[in-house]
Amino acid sequence: MIDDAEIVPVEKLIAEAYSVIDKAVRVGTLHRNTGARRKSRLAQRKKAVEIHHGWYTSTATVNAV
Secondary structure (H helix, E strand, O other): OOOHHHHHHHHHHHHHHHHHHHHHHHHHOOOHHHHHHHHHHHHHHHHHHHHHHHOOOOOOHHHHO
């Protein structure tokens, strides 16, 4: 069903991107709101990819079952 070989690299890349964004905010290169917006956009795109591949199940669906 879900191929972990495809998900793991994406998770690592997103974690790395979050880390870089957080460091830039901490140093002052990015404003905190800009950092939060960029992380939010990354999360939205990740969710869209998961939905497209059928890897995403909402918590409402899981709780209903």
